[in-house]
Amino acid sequence: MQWFAQAPANIALIKYxxxxxxxxxxxxxxxxxxxxxxxxxxxMIEEHPGSQDFWAPxxxxxxxxxxxxxxxxERYLAHLAFLKKKFNYRGAFVVHSSNNFPHxxxxxxxxxxxxxxxxxxxxxxxxxxxxxxxxxxxxxTLARHGSGSACRSFFxxxxxxxxxxxxxxxxxxxxxxHQVILVxxxxxxxxxxxxxxxxxxxxxxxxxxxxxxxxxxxxxHALEASDWASAYQxxxxxxxxxxxxxxxxxxPFSYINEQSQALLTALKSSWDxxxxxxxxxxxxxxxxxxxxxxxxxxMALRFKHDQLIGEYDVL
Ligand code: DP6
Numbered sequence: 001m002q003w004f005a006q007a008p009a010n011i012a013l014i015k016y017x018x019x020x021x022x023x024x025x026x027x028x029x030x031x032x033x034x035x036x037x038x039x040x041x042x043x044m045i046e047e048h049p050g051s052q053d054f055w056a057p058x059x060x061x062x063x064x065x066x067x068x069x070x071x072x073x074e075r076y077l078a079h080l081a082f083l084k085k086k087f088n089y090r091g092a093f094v095v096h097s098s099n100n101f102p103h104x105x106x107x108x109x110x111x112x113x114x115x116x117x118x119x120x121x122x123x124x125x126x127x128x129x130x131x132x133x134x135x136x137x138x139x140x141t142l143a144r145h146g147s148g149s150a151c152r153s154f155f156x157x158x159x160x161x162x163x164x165x166x167x168x169x170x171x172x173x174x175x176x177x178h179q180v181i182l183v184x185x186x187x188x189x190x191x192x193x194x195x196x197x198x199x200x201x202x203x204x205x206x207x208x209x210x211x212x213x214x215x216x217x218x219x220x221h222a223l224e225a226s227d228w229a230s231a232y233q234x235x236x237x238x239x240x241x242x243x244x245x246x247x248x249x250x251x252p253f254s255y256i257n258e259q260s261q262a263l264l265t266a267l268k269s270s271w272d273x274x275x276x277x278x279x280x281x282x283x284x285x286x287x288x289x290x291x292x293x294x295x296x297x298x299m300a301l302r303f304k305h306d307q308l309i310g311e312y313d314v315l
Pocket of ligand 1: 110194196
């Protein structure tokens with residue numbers, strides 16, 4: 001038998017960075033994200049007669065072959081083993097997976113890929129064990145064990161995750177336009193899982209949870225009040241706060257390169273000039289995520305044509 005599931009990526013505006021429990025991915029502070037419905041991971045699971053699980057790329061006609069490092073495959077299959085244990089299932093599977101965004105684009109995909117694997121494995125395991133499907137909240141919690149940020153991909157468009165609880169949030173902005181500027185296609189040298197550990201060595205870490213909570217409060221108020229400029233300001237402050245943790249860790253590290261810095265400067269001066277622009281954020285990588293309101297569609301296109309096309313790939 002075969003099962004199929006799909007899950008989207010998400011971009012955090014209030015960042016999950018630092019864990020109080022590494023085994024269960026319990027975060028030090030709440031995080032808040034916008035779900036990126038266009039950027040999807042696909043998973044197909046099939047039963048197989050052996051005793052060991054395998055990973056294989058999911059072939060999509062016309063798309064380049066999807067690849068996953070040995071380490072990536074092991075992490076993926078370890079999460080499948082965790083789910084099988086939860087459902088007390090001993091049979092073996094082949095897991096086929098791929099993303100619809102270009103491989104090697106430099107876009108972290110652990111949120112969508114672990115959310116899709118969790119959904120698909122739950123479909124398979126519930127059918128095989130003749131059990132009812134668990135609630136979305138429970139599915140999200142199970143996905144969190146694979147990769148923390150995956151739990152937010154179960155809710156759209158906004159998700160709020162604190163400790164072991166994740167929920168959807170209803171806000172005035174439900175239909176934003178997402179662009180990601182691919183500043184680098186390279187695999188990052190420090191994974192986000194490693195970053196979660198390293199930030200604890202920064203002097204700025206002790207009050208980080210407090211700052212994140214304050215930023216979350218400010219951002220929620222701004223979005224609820226449709227105060228876009230304040231939402232931009234606090235989003236900007238928040239990702240810089242995370243990147244300052246990286247810069248002050250021992251040893252220090254950084255994902256912001258010359259190109260990302262130049263783009264950030266251009267985006268900020270455009271905001272200063274026009275008094276309007278996109279929400280801007282960066283994860284643990286050099287790529288820049290932009291979220292525009294639907295009424296800013298022309299602005300989004302103009303920025304893309306004038307500043308990005310020919311220089312950078314934009315998704
Ligand atoms: C910077 O969810 O990738 O993107 O739980 O170790 O898999 P693990 O970490 P992961 O961390 C994401 C960190 C971030 C910020 C965020 O998405 O909130």
